Each structure stands twice: as C-alpha cells, then as structure tokens.
Amino acid sequence: xxxxxxxxxxxxxxxxxxxxxxxxxxxxxxxxxxxxxxxxxxxxxxxxxxxxxxxxxxxxxxxxxxxxxxxxxxxxxxxxxxxxxxxxxxxxxxxxxxxxxxxxxxxxxxxxxxxxxxxxxxxxxxxxxxxxxxxxxxxxxxxxxxxxxxxxxxxxxxxxxxxxxxxxxxxxxxxxxxxxxxxxxxxxxxxxxxxxxxxxxxxxxxxxxxxxxxxxxxxxxxxxxxxxxxxxxxxxxxxxxxxxxxxxxxxxxxxxxxxxxxxxxxxxxxxxxxxxxxxxxxxxxxxxxxxxxxxxxxxxxxxxxxxxxxxxxxxxxxxxxxxxxxxxxxxxxxxxxxxxxxxxxxxxxxxxxxxxxxxxxxxxxxxxxxxxxxxxxxxxxxxxxxxxxxxxxxxxxxxxxxxxxxxxxxxxxxxxxxxxxxxxxxxxxxxxxxxxxxxxxxxxxxxxxxxxxxxxxxx
Amino acid sequence: xxxxxxxxxxxxxxxxxxxxxxxxxxxxxxxxxxxxxxxxxxxxxxxxxxxxxxxxxxxxxxxxxxxxxxxxxxxxxxxxxxxxxxxxxxxxxxxxxxxxxxxxxxxxxxxxxxxxxxxxxxxxxxxxxxxxxxxxxxxxxxxxxxxxxxxxxxxxxxxxxxxxxxxxxxxxxxxxxxxxxxxxxxxxxxxxxxxxxxxxxxxxxxxxxxxxxxxxxxxxxxxxxxxxxxxxxxxxxxxxxxxxxxxxxxxxxxxxxxxxxxxxxxxxxxxxxxxxxxxxxxxxxxxxxxxxxxxxxxxxxxxxxxxxxxxxxxxxxxxxxxxxxxxxxxxxxxxxxxxxxxxxxxxxxxxxxxxxxxxxxxxxxxxxxxxxxxxxxxxxxxxxxxxxxxxxxxxxxxxxxxxxxxxxxxxxxxxxxxxxxxxxxxxxxxxxxxxxxxxxxxxxxxxxxxxxxxxxxxx
Numbered sequence: 001x002x003x004x005x006x007x008x009x010x011x012x013x014x015x016x017x018x019x020x021x022x023x024x025x026x027x028x029x030x031x032x033x034x035x036x037x038x039x040x041x042x043x044x045x046x047x048x049x050x051x052x053x054x055x056x057x058x059x060x061x062x063x064x065x066x067x068x069x070x071x072x073x074x075x076x077x078x079x080x081x082x083x084x085x086x087x088x089x090x091x092x093x094x095x096x097x098x099x100x101x102x103x104x105x106x107x108x109x110x111x112x113x114x115x116x117x118x119x120x121x122x123x124x125x126x127x128x129x130x131x132x133x134x135x136x137x138x139x140x141x142x143x144x145x146x147x148x149x150x151x152x153x154x155x156x157x158x159x160x161x162x163x164x165x166x167x168x169x170x171x172x173x174x175x176x177x178x179x180x181x182x183x184x185x186x187x188x189x190x191x192x193x194x195x196x197x198x199x200x201x202x203x204x205x206x207x208x209x210x211x212x213x214x215x216x217x218x219x220x221x222x223x224x225x226x227x228x229x230x231x232x233x234x235x236x237x238x239x240x241x242x243x244x245x246x247x248x249x250x251x252x253x254x255x256x257x258x259x260x261x262x263x264x265x266x267x268x269x270x271x272x273x274x275x276x277x278x279x280x281x282x283x284x285x286x287x288x289x290x291x292x293x294x295x296x297x298x299x300x301x302x303x304x305x306x307x308x309x310x311x312x313x314x315x316x317x318x319x320x321x322x323x324x325x326x327x328x329x330x331x332x333x334x335x336x337x338x339x340x341x342x343x344x345x346x347x348x349x350x351x352x353x354x355x356x357x358x359x360x361x362x363x364x365x366x367x368x369x370x371x372x373x374x375x376x377x378x379x380x381x382x383x384x385x386x387x388x389x390x391x392x393x394x395x396x397x398x399x400x401x402x403x404x405x406x407x408x409x410x411x412x413x414x415x416x417x418x419x420x421x422x423x424x425x426x427x428x429x430x431x432x433x434x435x436x437x438x439x440x441x442x443x444x445x446x447x448x449x450x451x452x453x454x455x456x457x458x459x
Numbered sequence: 460x461x462x463x464x465x466x467x468x469x470x471x472x473x474x475x476x477x478x479x480x481x482x483x484x485x486x487x488x489x490x491x492x493x494x495x496x497x498x499x500x501x502x503x504x505x506x507x508x509x510x511x512x513x514x515x516x517x518x519x520x521x522x523x524x525x526x527x528x529x530x531x532x533x534x535x536x537x538x539x540x541x542x543x544x545x546x547x548x549x550x551x552x553x554x555x556x557x558x559x560x561x562x563x564x565x566x567x568x569x570x571x572x573x574x575x576x577x578x579x580x581x582x583x584x585x586x587x588x589x590x591x592x593x594x595x596x597x598x599x600x601x602x603x604x605x606x607x608x609x610x611x612x613x614x615x616x617x618x619x620x621x622x623x624x625x626x627x628x629x630x631x632x633x634x635x636x637x638x639x640x641x642x643x644x645x646x647x648x649x650x651x652x653x654x655x656x657x658x659x660x661x662x663x664x665x666x667x668x669x670x671x672x673x674x675x676x677x678x679x680x681x682x683x684x685x686x687x688x689x690x691x692x693x694x695x696x697x698x699x700x701x702x703x704x705x706x707x708x709x710x711x712x713x714x715x716x717x718x719x720x721x722x723x724x725x726x727x728x729x730x731x732x733x734x735x736x737x738x739x740x741x742x743x744x745x746x747x748x749x750x751x752x753x754x755x756x757x758x759x760x761x762x763x764x765x766x767x768x769x770x771x772x773x774x775x776x777x778x779x780x781x782x783x784x785x786x787x788x789x790x791x792x793x794x795x796x797x798x799x800x801x802x803x804x805x806x807x808x809x810x811x812x813x814x815x816x817x818x819x820x821x822x823x824x825x826x827x828x829x830x831x832x833x834x835x836x837x838x839x840x841x842x843x844x845x846x847x848x849x850x851x852x853x854x855x856x857x858x859x860x861x862x863x864x865x866x867x868x869x870x871x872x873x874x875x876x877x878x879x880x881x882x883x884x885x886x887x888x889x890x891x892x893x894x895x896x897x898x899x900x901x902x903x904x905x906x907x908x909x910x911x912x913x914x915x916x917x918x
Contacts, residue, residue, distance in 0.1 A: 102700050102805035103834075147645045158643055160652075161620065163668075174892035182801045183833040184617055184873035185900075186656045187607045188885055188915060189897045193619075195651030197645045214702035241561050243584070243673035285744030342641040344562035374642040414643035426647055433633035437662075437904065438586070438648045444903030445896065456647060 001041040005062060009044050009086075012054045017092070019043040028069060028087040032134075033077040033421050034337055034385065038083045040067065045089040049109075049206050052093060056204050057173030059086055065450045068200040070111060070139030073132075075338055076419030078199045082454025086116075088204065090141050097207065099124050104212045105164060105181055110205045114148075124249050127215035129156035129364020132415070141205045142340025147197035151248045151322070151417030154279075154373035158415060159196065162211045166192035168203035169448045177331065181209055194441075199417055200452040202445050218280035220291040221315040225272045225305040229253055229356075230437060232274035233349035235301045236372045239278075240345050242297060244290050248279040253352075256325050256367040263328035267322040269305070276303075276372070277322050279315075325369040328379070333382040334367070337394055341405035342414030346373040354404040355379045362397040364390070376414035402428075418456045426457065437448040460500040464521060468503050468545075471513045476551070482593075485547040487528060490594075492536040492880050493559045493844060497838040499526065499540045503903055508568075508665050511552060515663050516632030518545055523906045527659040529570060531597030532591075533605050533877030534797055537658045541913025547663065548586040549600050556582050556666065562638055563624060563671045569600020569664045588615035588676035591874070593787060600664045606656035608874030610707045610781070613832035614740075615672075617874060618655065624668035625651035628809040630905045640668055653900075658876055659911040661904050676708065678740035678752040680774040683757040688712055688815075692808035694760045695831045697739075699804050701756060703749050707738040707778075712811075715784050715826040717837075722787035725780040728732025728764070735762075735783050735831070739772075753762045763859035784828040785839070792824070792841040796853055800864035801873030804834040813863040821856040823849070835873035861887075876913045885916065 001020065002412040009018045019025065020042050029037035041064070046052040047298065059066045065085030072079045081087060093109040096117060100106065101124050106118060114135040119126045131150035144166065149158040165179025178191035195203055226232040232251055239249065252260065253274050259269040269275065276298070280290040295306050309315040310405055330336040343351045352368060355377070370378035379401060383394045402412055402425055412422050412429050427435050438457045442449075460479070468477045478484065479501050505511040507880035518525045522546030535548070540546060553570040558812075560583050567576060573594040580587045588608035591597055596685055597607065603625065608617040613760045624638025635648035654662055663771040685691040696706065712718065713732050728734065735757070739749040755767050768774040791793040802810045811827060814836070818825040829837035838860060842853045861871055861884055871877065871884050886894050897916045 052795070100803070100805075104699070105803070147649070150641050153643055156859040160649070170892055171895055172892075174895070175890055176626045176892065176893045176896045178799075180870040181803050181837070181868045182613055182870050182873060183804070184608050184801050184830070184835045185870045185873055186876050187871045187881075187888055188656075188877060188893065189605070189661070189900065190619070190652050190656045191893070191896065193649050193655070196652070197647075197649045200536035208516040214704060237561065240563070247671060255571065283742050283745035283748070286742035289742065332656055342639075342643050343638050343640070344559070344564070346559075347560035371643075375512045376641070376643045411641050411644045412646045414641060415645055417645050418647060422646075427644055430636045433629055433631075433763040434635045434637065435648065436633070436649070437629050437650065441648065441900055457611045 003188065006042065006056055009042065009055065012058065013044055013046045017045040017047060017272060021195045024125040029081040031077060032075050033080065033419065034335055035077045035080055035420055038081040038084065038085040041084045043087045043089060043346055045092050047092040052204065052206060053169045053175065055088060056169045056171065058083060060171045060450060062446060063448045063450060068204050070142030071134065071137045073134035074142060074417055074419065075270050076421040078146060078417050078419040080082055080420060081235050082452060083326055084421065086326040096120055096236060101126060103181065107210050107213055108140050108210065110208065110269040113136045114140055114143055121212055126159045126199060126212040128162065128210060129211055130159045130162060132405045134324065140208055144198045144205060144208055145198060146417045147415065149376065151250060151371060151382060153371055153376065154249055155245045155247045160193065163192055163208065164286065165209035166195045166205055167207040168195055169207045170203055175206065176203060179209060191307045197417065199273055199419060199455045201455050202451065203444060214412050216281035217281055218284040218287045220287050221279040221309040222291065222294060223307045223318055224275045224276040224278065224303040225269050226341055227272065227304050229274040229352055231302045232276050232348060233372065234350050235276060235303065237297050237346050238297045238301060239294060240373065242293060244293055246278050246373060247281040248323050250277040250370065251372035252325060252369040253367060255365065256369040259328040259332055260321055260324050263331060264321055264324045266317055266322055275330065277318055278418045329367045329382060333384055335383045335385040337383065337398065338382040339379050339401055340376060340395050340414045340416045341401050341410060341412060342376040343405055343408045345409035347393065347408040347410065348372050348375060350408060351377060351404065355401060358400050362393040364394055364397050375410065420454055423458045429436045465501065467517055468501065468514065471517065472505045473509045476504040476506060490531040490536060490538040491534050492539065493794055493879065494536045494539055494879055497540040497543065497802050499546040500543045502546045502548060502560050504551050506551040508834065511663065511665060512545060512628045512632040512634065515628045515630065519630045519907060519909060524909045524912050525663065526911055527663050529601030530593065530596045531592035532597045533601060533876055533878065535876040535880040537605060537876050537914055539879060541879065541911060549598060549653040555579055560585060562640065565669045565671055567599050567667050567669065569598060569667065572601045573597045573599055573602055580671055581674065582690060583649055585671040587621065587669060587671055589618045589621060599667060603655055603664060603667055604657060604659050605876045608835065610709060610830060612830055612835065612861040613704045613708055614704045619652065621670045622651055622655055622667060623670050625654045625664055626666040627662035628656040629662055630910055634665065635662060638668060656876065658878060658914045660901060661910065662719045669910050675740035677743040677746045678738055679746050679775045680738040680768040681750065681753060682766045682777055683737065683762040684728050685733045685761065686731065688733040688811055689808060690761045691735050692811050692831065693760065694735060694757050695804050695807050697751060697756045697760060699832065701752060703752055705778060705832060706740040709736040709781050710831035711828040711830065712826060714824065715828040717789060718791055718826065719780055719783050721792060723780055723783045725776055727780055731901060736777055741858055788826045788839045788841060789825040792843055794842045794844040795844065796840040796857065797875045798838050798857060798860055799835060799875045800860050800869060800871060801835040802864055802867045802869030804832065806867040806869065807831050807834060810836060810863065814860060817856050817859050823853055823856050836867065879913055882915060882917045
C-alpha cells in the first residue's frame with residue numbers, strides 16, 4: 001500500500017491506530033478457524049464512530065477490502081481476510097453508551113467485550129443471556145455479525161433474539177439506522193436482522209441496541225452421569241418432550257470427559273460414557289419442581305448418578321468444567337476441527353450414533369460435547385493438519401457429518417457461522433435461488449465487493 | 460387485461476380461481492387502512508405451492524404488479540394495490556403441514572388462519588403466543604409479512620420471535636429457502652428475517668417454520684381501575700420497573716371504556732378515567748407472587764379498585780372487553796384512524812399526556828387503548844373522512860403524535876406496518892442512507908418493481 005494512502009488513514013484515526021509493520025499485519029491474518037492465513041495490507045483501529053465511517057468510505061473509494069474484526073474468536077474464518085486490504089479493528093469502539101433499567105435495553109459500541117457487558121448489566125439488576133463460549137474476550141459486534149449462540153440458547157435464545165436495533169455504516173460510510181429502542185418496531189425493512197449473521201458483509205456495525213430481561217430469581221445446576229451415550233441423549237429428548245425447558249442442557253462424551261478432567265481436575269467421572277450438565281432457572285418454586293422432574297427423568301432412563309450443586313461454588317465448578325471442554329480437547333492434538341452441525345433436538349440420539357460411526361469409519365478421533373438441548377452439538381476432531389493423509393480423512397468425516405445433519409432436517413451451522421469454511425456447502429442446504437438471492441443483495445449493497453469479501457456466499 | 464393472459468393464469472390455477480368481474484376486483488381494492496381503494500386488474504388464488512410460484516413468474520414476465528393478500532386485516536394499506544395488476548390471494552394455501560411436538564416447531568402454508576393454528580397447537584399441548592387483534596381471521600403469512608404483534612408482546616414477543624424459517628418465491632418464481640427446523644441456525648444471510656415486516660415486497664411467502672413453546676401452567680387476569688390516567692400509566696411503568704413482566708398489560712382510557720361498555724355490556728366501570736387489564740402467567744407459585752405484587756403496586760399508586768378474575772369465564776370476559784375496543788370505537792363515527800406510534804415503556808405517561816393535549820389542540824376525539832406494557836399505544840381518532848376540514852385536523856394531529864413519539868425515542872409503528880400509510884414518514888425516523896439502502900435491496904431483488912409496489916419505501 002502506498003504511503004500517501006496510509007497517511008490518509010492516519011489522518012482519520014491517528015498515526016498510532018494504523019499498523020503496517022509485517023509483524024502487526026501477521027497478527028491479524030488468522031482467527032480461531034483452521035484455515036490458511038491471509039496477511040492484510042494494513043490494520044486500522046478507529047476510536048470514534050465518525051472515524052469508523054470515514055475509514056469505510058476511504059476503503060470503498062480505493063476499492064480496498066475491509067475485514068471488520070472484534071476479538072477474532074469466530075470459528076468459521078469470518079475474520080480471516082478474504083482478500084488482503086484493511087483489517088478494521090473495532091476494539092477501541094468499546095463504550096457502553098446507555099443501560100436503561102426502566103425500559104430494559106442497552107446501547108453499545110461494537111467493540112464492547114461480551115462478558116464485561118453482561119457483568120455491567122447484572123450490576124444494574126438486569127440480565128443479558130447470550131453467553132458464547134468465547135464471551136470472556138469476544139465482542140458484541142462480533143456476536144451480532146456471527147449471531148453467536150452459547151449455553152443458554154435453549155431457553156433464552158441467541159444473540160439475534162436480543163437485537164432490537166443496529167446502526168451501521170453502508171459501504172459509502174453513510175449511517176443506516178434500523179430498529180428502535182422500543183420492544184415492538186416495524187418501521188421499514190428489517191435491516192437490523194440482516195446485519196445479524198451477515199458476518200460484516202452487508203455493513204459495518206456502529207451501534208447496537210440490545211433488549212435486556214429481568215434475571216431469574218433462582219437456579220439449580222445438576223450433573224447426570226451415564227454408562228451409555230444413548231441413555232444420555234435419550235434423557236435430553238425426554239426432558240424436552242416433558243415440556244421442561246432448562247436454561248442449559250449440555251452433553252459431554254467419554255473422550256471429552258477424560259480430557260477435561262486431565263486438564264481441570266474438576267472431579268468429573270472419567271469412567272462414565274457420557275454426562276449431562278443441566279441447569280433450570282426461574283421462580284424458586286418452578287426451579288424446585290423442574291429440578292425434581294429432571295432428576296426423575298434421568299434416573300428413569302438409567303443415569304447411574306445424578307448430583308445437584310448445593311452451592312454457587314459447586315455450580316460454578318460444573319460450568320467451568322463445561323467451558324473447559326474446547327481448550328481441553330484442543331490440547332490433545334496439534335489441530336482441532338470444531339464443527340457445529342445442528343439437528344432438531346429429538347434427532348440428537350441419531351446424530352450422536354452417526355458421529356461415532358463416522359469416527360470409526362474414517363479412523364479419526366472425535367470428542368463430542370455441546371448444546372444437546374437445542375440440537376447444537378460440537379463434534380470436535382482431534383488431528384494434525386500437517387499429516388495430509390489424516391487431514392483428508394478428517395475432511396471426509398466432516399463432509400459426512402454435514403450430510404447426516406441435513407438428512408435429519410438439520411443445518412450446517414447452529415452458531416459458528418458459514419464464513420470461509422462452509423461457503424461451499426451452503427447450496428446443498430438451501431437452493432441455487434437462495435444463493436442467487438443473497439448474491440443480488442450483496443452486489444447491490446456492496447458493488448465493489450469490499451465488505452468482508454468471500455464470506456458466506458463465496459467470492 | 461387481455462384474454463390470452465387471463466387464460467394463462469387460468470391454466471396455472473384453474474378457471475375457478477381467477478376473478479376478473481368488476482365486483483370481484485372491487486372487493487380486493489381496499490383493506491382495513493383509511494386510504495383510497497385501488498382496483499386490481501385481476502384476482503388470482505393459487506391452491507398449490509407450485510401454482511403460487513408459477514403465478515409469480517407469469518406476473519414478472521408480464522411486468523404485472525403483485526399484491527399478496529391474506530385476510531387484508533393490516534392497518535397500513537399493505538394489501539391495497541400500489542398499482543393495479545394482480546391481487547394474489549393466499550387463503551387457499553391453508554395447510555398446517557407439520558406440528559412437531561417433540562421438537563416444538565410447526566410448518567405451515569401462508570394462508571392458515573392465526574387463531575385456527577393457535578388452537579391446533581394448543582390441542583397438541585403446545586403454545587403459539589402471537590395474538591394480533593385480528594387473529595380470528597388474519598393469516599400467518601400476513602402476520603409474518605407485517606410482523607404482527609398482539610396482546611402478549613410484552614412477555615412473549617411478536618411474530619418475528621417465532622419465525623425459524625421462511626421459504627419464499629423470488630420474483631422469478633424460484634424457491635428461496637431460509638432458516639431451519641433447528642432452534643439455532645446461522646446458515647447464510649438472515650433472509651427469513653428479511654421477509655418479516657417486508658410486507659411482501661421482497662418475495663412471496665410459500666411456507667413458514669414457526670417455533671412453539673410449552674404453555675404456561677397457570678395464569679391470573681386482573682383489572683385495575685383508576686380515577687386518573689396518569690395513575691394508570693404510572694402503574695404500568697412501576698410494574699415493569701419492579702421487574703415483573705406480565706403476559707399482558709393493557710390500558711383503556713375513559714373514551715374507550717365508555718364505548719366498549721355501550722357495545723358489550725361487559726360491566727366495565729364507566730366512571731373510571733382509565734383501567735389496566737393485566738395478566739401474569741407461568742408457574743403457579745410465580746403467578747401467585749406476581750399477581751400479589753401487581754395488586755400492591757396498583758393500590759400504592761392509587762387504583763380505586765383492583766379485581767382479579769376468579770374463573771376462566773371471568774378471565775375471558777376481561778379479554779373480550781379488551782378485544783372489543785377497536786370495533787366499539789369504530790362504531791362511534793364513520794371513520795376510525797388507528798395509530799400505533801410506540802415509545803420506550805417508561806415514556807407511556809408522557810405519551811398519554813401528549814395525546815390528550817393533541818386531541819384538545821386539534822379539537823379531535825381520540826380514544827386511547829393498547830399495549831401499554833410494551834409502549835405500543837393505539838390512539839384512535841374518531842372522525843368522518845368526508846368532512847375535509849375535520850380530516851385535515853385529524854392528519855395534523857397524527858403528524859404531531861408521530862413527532863412526539865420520535866422525540867421520546869419511539870418509533871412510527873410498533874406492529875401495524877408502514878405500508879402506504881406511513882411511507883412518507885420513514886426518513887424522519889431513520890436517515891436518507893437507510894432509505895437508500897432499502898431501495899438498493901428492493902431494486903436488486905425486484906428490478907421491475909412488481910412485488911407489492913409502493914409499500915414501505917414508496918414507489
């Protein structure tokens with residue numbers, strides 16, 4: 001990139017917020033997905049809304065690709081530059097602009113860290129439920145762009161269910177305002193929803209209005225231990241069929257339990273074939289009733305042990321063990337391929353059996369954990385990418401996992417996004433007309449194709 | 460329209476489903492909005508999905524405007540033809556394709572009547588919460604296209620919160636598939652959400668996948684009577700601030716109470732300045748607690764009477780009275796202008812005072828009722844459109860209501876849509892770039908401008 005253009009960026013965001021040294025650019029060439037890095041020409045970090053808009057405009061004027069980036073924690077390559085160009089960091093746009101307790105909403109900049117926001121909301125006596133696995137570092141802008149899920153999706157929904165409005169810059173750097181601070185709003189096209197899961201390819205998020213809810217008055221966490229994964233998955237289906245909607249209903253298979261226990265020494269039963277981690281919340285009487293029913297169902301289906309947390313410390317221990325699943329698996333082998341094909345929840349037993357069959361067929365190691373209650377499993381393949389023969393088997397296994405998920409009326413991705421990683425699979429789930437429709441919107445909104453190019457619908 | 464073209468439509472949908480007589484066409488020239496009728500050239504009623512797609516394609520090939528129409532109950536002119544062309548009736552596409560109890564979703568055609576669907580879902584032991592005022596006749600396709608709200612929006616959200624997927628025909632009659640049967644899905648652009656509140660201008664809905672939830676185990680309906688509307692609206696704000704989220708929290712002012720009582724003889728207190736109709740639901744213990752708190756708050760702020768329904772019959776009587784509000788008001792004068800400007804809920808007291816001031820200033824009669832709990836009031840102006848001088852004052856009053864709503868960080872429309880009626884106001888709430896963005900999408904998706912032309916963003 002020529003010096004004159006770099007100076008133009010510096011004039012907008014300040015010299016200290018434009019990075020062009022090789023080492024800096026390398027740092028933004030990859031994300032949490034297992035994909036080849038692409039080194040950008042420049043890394044720009046606007047610190048004001050105005051500078052954000054001007055940066056977008058300058059990129060468009062010069063036909064420079066923009067890769068917006070929060071914490072880069074997405075798992076589908078959404079923040080790997082599709083073509084070189086500019087990585088646009090949002091992490092200095094990190095103000096919580098307003099938390100309105102009376103009207104139960106908040107207005108934030110995109111770079112606010114998810115957990116920090118949730119904690120501040122809690123301090124004001126309210127609740128922001130979405131809790132993606134990477135919440136300790138992930139940003140709210142990234143959560144919206146990827147429609148991040150999390151452990152509480154079953155009862156509380158995902159990020160999209162809390163987006164009341166999004167202000168974003170169009171490719172010309174003009175501000176588009178969609179949605180409202182009101183619970184109900186049908187003013188104009190549903191453009192804020194279009195930014196959700198748009199992966200930054202239809203606009204650059206400037207501000208988000210989030211719905212907040214009252215926190216549950218009580219909760220109860222439980223762990224059910226099984227000697228067969230079939231019994232665990234049948235318990236999941238039976239809980240839902242019993243019209244109980246737990247806040248969280250997570251599964252870990254044997255491989256995951258072993259690795260988590262080796263990593264955390266949390267006291268997990270390493271001789272179990274599977275465990276379910278369950279939390280119910282709400283009114284204290286409801287919590288007591290539902291916890292009792294959950295225990296009864298798990299025992300009836302054959303849990304060999306059901307333990308309830310009797311203190312906050314015990315409850316935290318359960319959820320820390322669950323949150324350790326991915327890091328624990330990731331330590332086992334050089335490469336971790338984390339999938340999130342999702343099925344209607346009653347298909348969980350079938351899906352888990354299929355995953356185990358596929359692991360055997362392709363001779364690959366798969367640890368499976370995830371949000372069993374909403375059908376969103378994370379089969380995680382442990383491998384070494386440098387071993388080409390093995391990695392070919394891994395790719396074949398992933399392809400077959402997708403095929404099974406679709407045959408069960410499921411979807412390619414529950415919460416990780418399509419990004420670069422799954423774009424080639426999109427047509428199989430949808431239709432040629434679906435891709436064509438999306439491409440028409442993309443071309444109209446971004447004629448030069450500079451907004452996070454290559455994502456979702458390909459180049 | 461020439462005979463050869465009519466015969467082509469007849470070949471697709473059958474002769475009995477193509478109407479071209481003057482009387483038939485007149486019947487589809489208007490809807491529930493107070494706007495000039497526009498008589499279409501032809502009315503076509505496909506009875507199969509395939510015929511629906513072919514009808515759309517034939518219209519596009521001949522550049523014929525399409526006005527999709529369910530029951531025509533929308534209040535913003537969404538089903539008045541923007542230009543002549545074809546009114547496309549969806550009411551023969553009225554199959555409930557699947558209700559999946561285990562996975563808690565349903566798949567329906569667009570012409571299914573809302574209340575019929577809700578009843579069938581209830582029969583299967585599940586709950587479809589959205590309950591727009593016109594649910595007895597409105598269709599689910601129309602509900603999605605308008606993002607219909609209703610009385611339960613406060614706790615349960617609106618139609619968009621239940622849309623998991625939408626299959627729709629693009630303007631060429633090709634099927635676009637968006638969303639999934641899974642609770643979590645981030646596969647591709649959020650195109651199903653774009654059909655929500657799209658008023659049929661970005662596609663013609665073929666099938667909808669709705670999320671269902673377990674029904675609440677208990678409920679309690681109450682009526683609180685006030686001698687001042689300020690006290691009623693302060694009670695609304697205090698209930699929400701007390702972290703209670705009732706299922707329903709409705710307000711009726713004096714004018715509305717008087718007219719409803721004259722119409723229904725439901726036993727409403729006609730000497731009251733305002734009443735609140737409140738329902739809490741959920742676990743029985745939670746219902747008991749919340750009902751007690753609601754009563755305490757209402758009394759503390761100065762309710763002169765608070766009554767709880769002690770039977771289902773009494774509960775039904777309360778909600779029938781509320782549902783009679785619009786028809787009762789509509790009987791009073793020849794023309795009923797029903798608005799739905801919406802504000803953050805804490806602004807309800809300010810908004811109601813402003814509406815009363817505006818009524819006085821322009822010497823118009825306004826009955827106000829509506830979903831106070833979510834800030835979505837329905838100030839209803841009773842007038843006679845033939846009286847030009849009066850109607851000018853009505854229009855000025857509506858303009859000022861919008862201005863106040865926007866100044867309170869509210870929105871033009873909570874649930875009725877923009878349609879033809881409010882398109883001119885859209886830029887004031889959003890920005891020129893917002894309209895430009897929407898128009899680019901529209902032009903890319905519908906280059907001939909035939910999909911419900913003139914709606915939302917104008918011609």
